[in-house]
Amino acid sequence: MPVADEEVALSETSEQWSDGDAQRRALLDEENFRPHVEVWSFKWWQYALLFLISVILLVPFAVNLAPKGSSWKEITSIDTSQPDPDVNDQQFGQSESLSQPQSPGGATLPRDEYLLDPAWDYGAAPTTRQYHWTLTETELNPDGVWRPMLLINNQFPGPLIEVNEHDTIRVVVDNQMTNATSIHWHGIYQNGTNSMDGTVGITGCPIAPNHSFTYEFKVYGQSGSYWYHAHQGMQASDGLVGPLVIHSKDEKQLQQIQYASDRIIMLSDHYHDLTGVLLRKYLAPDMENAEPVPDGALINGRAIRNCDDLPHRRCDNTTSNVGIPAFDLEPNRHHRLRIMNVGAFAEFQFQIDEHELAVTEVDGTDVRPTNYHRLNINPAQRYSVVVHTDKRERTSFRMRARMITHCFAEKNPYMVDSVQGIVQYSSNSGFTAANELPDTIDWDEAIGLECKDLNTTELVPVQVVAAPEKADAFFYLRSNFEIGAYRLSRGKFNTSSWRGDVKNPTLFRSIDGLQAKNASFDAEHDDGAVFVNDRAFNQPTELTIQSSGIQTIDVLISNFDDG
Ligand SMILES: *[C@@H]1O[C@H](CO)[C@@H](O)[C@H](O)[C@H]1NC(C)=O
Ligand SMILES: *[C@@H]1O[C@H](CO)[C@@H](O)[C@H](O)[C@H]1NC(C)=O
Ligand SMILES: *[C@@H]1O[C@H](CO)[C@@H](O)[C@H](O)[C@H]1NC(C)=O
Ligand SMILES: *[C@@H]1O[C@H](CO)[C@@H](O)[C@H](O)[C@H]1NC(C)=O
Ligand SMILES: *[C@@H]1O[C@H](CO)[C@@H](O)[C@H](O)[C@H]1NC(C)=O
Ligand SMILES: *[C@@H]1O[C@H](CO)[C@@H](O)[C@H](O)[C@H]1NC(C)=O
Ligand SMILES: *[C@@H]1O[C@H](CO)[C@@H](O)[C@H](O)[C@H]1NC(C)=O
Numbered sequence: 001m002p003v004a005d006e007e008v009a010l011s012e013t014s015e016q017w018s019d020g021d022a023q024r025r026a027l028l029d030e031e032n033f034r035p036h037v038e039v040w041s042f043k044w045w046q047y048a049l050l051f052l053i054s055v056i057l058l059v060p061f062a063v064n065l066a067p068k069g070s071s072w073k074e075i076t077s078i079d080t081s082q083p084d085p086d087v088n089d090q091q092f093g094q095s096e097s098l099s100q101p102q103s104p105g106g107a108t109l110p111r112d113e114y115l116l117d118p119a120w121d122y123g124a125a126p127t128t129r130q131y132h133w134t135l136t137e138t139e140l141n142p143d144g145v146w147r148p149m150l151l152i153n154n155q156f157p158g159p160l161i162e163v164n165e166h167d168t169i170r171v172v173v174d175n176q177m178t179n180a181t182s183i184h185w186h187g188i189y190q191n192g193t194n195s196m197d198g199t200v201g202i203t204g205c206p207i208a209p210n211h212s213f214t215y216e217f218k219v220y221g222q223s224g225s226y227w228y229h230a231h232q233g234m235q236a237s238d239g240l241v242g243p244l245v246i247h248s249k250d251e252k253q254l255q256q257i258q259y260a261s262d263r264i265i266m267l268s269d270h271y272h273d274l275t276g277v278l279l280r281k282y283l284a285p286d287m288e289n290a291e292p293v294p295d296g297a298l299i300n301g302r303a304i305r306n307c308d309d310l311p312h313r314r315c316d317n318t319t320s321n322v323g324i325p326a327f328d329l330e331p332n333r334h335h336r337l338r339i340m341n342v343g344a345f346a347e348f349q350f351q352i353d354e355h356e357l358a359v360t361e362v363d364g365t366d367v368r369p370t371n372y373h374r375l376n377i378n379p380a381q382r383y384s385v386v387v388h389t390d391k392r393e394r395t396s397f398r399m400r401a402r403m404i405t406h407c408f409a410e411k412n413p414y415m416v417d418s419v420q421g422i423v424q425y426s427s428n429s430g431f432t433a434a435n436e437l438p439d440t441i442d443w444d445e446a447i448g449l450e451c452k453d454l455n456t457t458e459l460v461p462v463q464v465v466a467a468p469e470k471a472d473a474f475f476y477l478r479s480n481f482e483i484g485a486y487r488l489s490r491g492k493f494n495t496s497s498w499r500g501d502v503k504n505p506t507l508f509r510s511i512d513g514l515q516a517k518n519a520s521f522d523a524e525h526d527d528g529a530v531f532v533n534d535r536a537f538n539q540p541t542e543l544t545i546q547s548s549g550i551q552t553i554d555v556l557i558s559n560f561d562d563g
Contacts, residue, residue: 144317158242201500323433
């Protein structure tokens with residue numbers, strides 16, 4: 001398995017067209033729909049749609065690495081610019097975050113940041129929800145071990161984006177870090193707003209240090225649990241991740257168990273080194289299949305390590321942000337937990353002792369409740385589960401998130417392969433750090449060892465959307481790792497290993513080429529065929545499939561990697 005973000009524009013776009021999600025929902029609110037980026041004021045989405053296939057090998061873009069530990073800025077202020085009266089400014093709806101306690105690293109701790117608003121108005125008129133984010137570098141000790149981290153508004157994980165379907169999301173990203181960056185909205189369709197997708201070198205340029213960029217896009221045709229993450233290098237694993245929830249006005253019907261609370265639980269593998277350091281090793285010669293092995297795992301950015309086990313690290317497990325992640329759930333009610341794997345590499349197996357998990361949503365698709373004891377969740381996946389707090393004899397239970405270590409290439413002597421949390425029956429609705437784990441009973445079935453997806457065969461969507469009867473085109477791709485020149489191992493689709501042009505992304509060149517009626521972008525045949533455009537794009541580094549207009553494309557990928 002590649003450590004680099006192998007997510008591709010294609011996988012997200014094909015998800016969009018093949019499940020035809022949009023068709024089942026309310027009609028597009030045409031009136032409020034407009035292109036948001038002035039430079040693209042011509043209707044470029046009417047031209048070809050590009051499907052870009054890539055295994056991402058992100059070439060480090062910005063340099064100027066500050067010596068470790070010497071120049072990390074400690075940011076204590078939060079953006080105080082005035083809100084636009086026409087928009088619903090989310091920053092100012094959450095002013096209580098200003099009074100939250102500060103950890104020694106200067107980071108504000110999100111408390112119940114990820115507990116969704118019980119008074120949320122699902123039927124509100126479509127609005128623009130605006131967020132102001134300042135991205136900075138600081139030192140933080142999520143599990144006790146201090147390390148450089150990248151933070152959004154001084155928070156780790158990042159702030160919650162919570163909107164209704166048909167709302168417009170506007171995020172002003174101010175990059176105050178030393179490196180360039182970009183934010184990708186994972187799973188969001190971006191129909192007509194491709195350039196807001198945040199994939200560096202494909203749909204956009206990175207945001208330079210000391211510069212801002214405003215992402216703006218409307219969400220429709222989808223609802224449920226999503227997330228966002230940096231899409232430059234492996235910055236996501238250095239802290240730039242967070243949840244994105246889209247409410248449907250039909251949420252109460254789509255979710256077939258009514259629940260008293262709704263919250264986000266993010267799982268992530270955790271590394272004690274900056275990814276810049278890990279990547280340099282991983283991408284070196286003779287490092288085939290030697291992905292960096294995590295040092296531990298976090299739940300909502302929290303865990304606790306025994307500092308004595310890590311004598312080579314600067315560690316303090318007594319700060320208030322460090323501890324056993326503990327969630328308050330009101331007794332005798334149902335509670336929705338949106339489990340998200342926002343990590344880089346590890347698959348997790350998640351459970352709450354003595355509680356069945358009724359899966360009710362998979363990556364934005366609501367499903368009929370189906371019980372599981374343990375939930376396998378791979379990076380980028382989201383599952384909603386509903387738990388019933390109906391046990392009377394105890395009030396506190398262990399939550400276990402175990403990394404499936406089978407796919408780790410090497411032994412890491414400092415690794416702790418799981419993070420444990422607590423579900424405690426209480427009406428406080430809080431997220432706190434506890435000191436002691438309760439002694440509750442693990443399920444007795446064998447623990448999953450293989451890195452396999454959850455078997456979702458028995459899950460049935462609440463609203464069944466038929467796949468298009470016939471695809472307009474079909475492509476077959478072989479994915480694997482190959483050792484090439486200089487004994488470098490690189491991920492490939494067929495003979496192509498992606499190496500984009502960060503200064504002139506695929507999308508921009510395509511728009512220019514189509515506008516200029518450059519023959520390299522002409523369809524090969526006049527029948528609107530979908531084809532690999534190897535005239536405009538260099539196949540070995542930028543395998544690009546071009547189509548005219550909206551088409552249904554089947555892609556069959558045979559994965560020859562053993563991980
Ligand atoms: C995408 O936008 C186009 C043009 O506005 C529209 O015709 C199409 O239905 C939209 N597709 C989806 C899936 O929403
Ligand atoms: C960003 O701006 C600050 C203050 O103006 C300056 O010290 C710093 O060098 C700038 N960083 C970059 C990467 O240009
Ligand atoms: C900045 O980018 C360089 C080059 O990729 C990398 O070595 C360094 O670790 C990055 N710094 C941070 C703070 O992400
Ligand atoms: C925190 O670290 C100290 C050593 O600094 C250790 O004695 C203690 O047990 C650790 N706490 C936990 C919960 O591991
Ligand atoms: C998944 O579960 C179904 C029944 O629920 C079973 O028929 C099928 O063999 C399972 N698939 C795998 C790969 O285990
Ligand atoms: C990828 O390689 C396979 C096997 O050689 C071939 O059948 C397929 O057409 C190739 N796909 C593309 C998009 O070129
Ligand atoms: C047409 O596009 C190709 C590929 O981007 C480019 O190499 C070529 O220079 C363009 N031709 C003209 C006349 O602009």
